[in-house]
Amino acid sequence: MAQAFNANGSGILPDRSILALTKASHVRPSAPYVEGQVQPASLDLRLGPVAYRVRASFLPGPQASVEKRIEALRLHAVDLTGNGAVLETGCVYIVPLMESLALPADISATANPKSSTGRLDVFTRVIADRSRGFDQVAAGYEGPLYAEISPRTFPVLVRQGSRLSQIRFRRGETALDAVQLRALHARERLVDADDADLTHGVAVGVDLSGNFAGGLIGYRAKRHTGLIDVDLRGGYDVGDFWEPMSARSDNSLILDPNEFYILASKEAVQVPPDHAAEMVPFDPLVGEFRVHYAGFFDPGFGYAGAGGRGARAVLEVRSREVPFILEHGQIVGRLIYEKMMARPDTLYGQGIGSNYQAQGLKLSKHFRS
Incomplete structure (x- = not known):
């Protein structure tokens, strides 16, 4: 049985609260986190060992799992272990993620591509079972997470553990009026x-x-x-x-x-x-x-x-x-x-290898300055 997650107030959960969620088994990584995966107000999500090329993008809807939809729409599987594999432009891939969830009843989540992913024109969205919308995870959700990946401009080489998406956890009303x-x-x-x-x-x-x-x-x-x-x-x-x-x-x-x-x-x-x-x-x-x-x-x-x-x-x-x-x-x-529910232990750019602090016009970290 998962240990209760204790935190007071509303807001976006900071880094230490994400670690507390993980310790309480509300976030369930299949392998220990790697350095830099827990960000000041978000968690990077890692690709699992296989990608499924599918005929079309989809949402599972309230009565279906993503796995069932993959079975109906898959064209072939792509092994992401070892040296990884190339995801081609114009194709849609679904990848089970290494992090799954068992959220408390008062914690919801939203996902987004990482900055470097967006700057490569890699269209990436997170899907949860029985969901009606991309990048949205309802409070109390228990189940796996998947990434839909569709490179638009450049073919990309990815592997198990690559981090293309990130997720934020929130309690209550968080947006400023x-x-x-x-x-x-x-x-x-x-x-x-x-x-x-x-x-x-x-x-x-x-x-x-x-x-x-x-x-x-x-x-x-x-x-x-x-x-x-x-x-x-x-x-x-x-x-x-x-x-x-x-x-x-x-x-x-x-x-x-x-x-x-x-x-x-x-x-x-x-x-x-x-x-x-x-x-x-x-x-x-x-x-x-x-x-x-x-x-x-x-x-x-x-x-x-x-x-x-x-x-x-x-x-x-x-x-x-x-x-x-x-x-x-x-x-x-x-x-x-x-x-924020509380100030993070570490801020963006504060000794955590942030790539875009004090940036001007800047391409993704993959390109030489």
């Missing part, structure tokens, strides 16, 4: 804009001026490249995979359909130690593009006390069916701030 957000911004200056838009979260615009990166505004992914090993840091030349883009005289950018771009926010943002944040789309009705696959911002991101000076939000942008013009400063997303 408008009054709380304004008060927090007054104390901490969450964004370096005198006219900050705090309606339904902190508004984030796109930088197309090039003023912060020597005239560079972003990168467009090349097609027909080599593969990328998701566990290899600093192993690839930028020019083999990306085309740099310089600022135009009118500070605009035309997004071409089905192309993938890395851009940066106009504003520098920060997340104070007692809070976490998540980037959400601004409004799907204002443009034919998708922004920011990987949305979690940990406590201490961009925070001066954790080695930051404010940090640009890197934006993963993909246009849809038609060309679309982005203008400098156009709002493309909003940061929703949530309170």
Whole structure:
């Protein structure tokens, strides 16, 4: 019988509470955690030993398990042990994860791709049994977790233990309301804009001026490249995979359909130690593009006390069916701030090997600076 998990109050669970959940068998890893897997406000999820290529993406629905749906839709199995295997672009794979759950009745969870996963245009979502939505785990859920993986631009080499997704645990109402957000911004200056838009979260615009990166505004992914090993840091030349883009005289950018771009926010943002944040789309009705696959911002991101000076939000942008013009400063997303149940023992960037503290325009950790 699982030991009871004791914690008071509402909020996002910090690192030590994630470890307490694990000790109490509410989080059940099939192997001990590796270094860096427990983050300040989230847990990295590891791929298991096999991937199943399936005909199509799916949700199991309230009456079915993911395993049953895999049996009906699988094309073949891919061994991820040893040296791993290549996941091809345009294909959908389902991978059982090494972490399963037996959550308390008052703890729910949400998942998101890791930053490095989103910056490779690897579409990744977490699925739980009997679920009606991706990346959502209901309070009290007991069962396995699975990752749906679909590389969009680059083929990727993955293996058992690769970490593409992360999960956050929460109790109760965690999001700040408008009054709380304004008060927090007054104390901490969450964004370096005198006219900050705090309606339904902190508004984030796109930088197309090039003023912060020597005239560079972003990168467009090349097609027909080599593969990328998701566990290899600093192993690839930028020019083999990306085309740099310089600022135009009118500070605009035309997004071409089905192309993938890395851009940066106009504003520098920060997340104070007692809070976490998540980037959400601004409004799907204002443009034919998708922004920011990987949305979690940990406590201490961009925070001066954790080695930051404010940090640009890197934006993963993909246009849809038609060309679309982005203008400098156009709002493309909003940061929703949530309170932590307690301050984490370690903040983002504070001696834990965080890859993107005080970042500007930055590709994923796989590319050489």
